[in-house]
Amino acid sequence: MRKITAILGTALICVTGSVAATFAQTPAPPKNGYVPDAATAIKIAVAVWTPIYNERQIADEKPYRATLKDGVWTVEGSMPPNLIEIAKSDGRILRVEQGE
Helix, strand or coil: CHHHHHHHHHHHHHHHHHHHHHHHHCCCCCCCCCCCCHHHHHHHHHHHHCCCCCHHHHHHCCCCEEEEECCEEEEECCCCCCEEEEECCCCCEEEEECCC
16 A cells, blocks of 8 residues: 555656646746737738638738737728737737628
8 A cells, every 4th residue: 555655646746747847848928928019910810710701801801900909909801890809918819890
């Protein structure tokens, strides 16, 4: 019984050390966030819109407009109300609004 407890204890220490090493190696987020500029926000928006619309329709929405307010990028096509909101800090998609 002591042998099994010792083996399990050693395994637990190894797993805990491995998880701690993984977190220690995670780099800090970029200073300007993962979506630092309008060009990046537009690329993300196009990637999200692609499965919703066909590529021709997405191309017809050009030019795209990206604006930043309170840490949120809003990207719109030329024909509203199609828009997407993206968090500057981590790239989360906060809202997708689709027109008819």
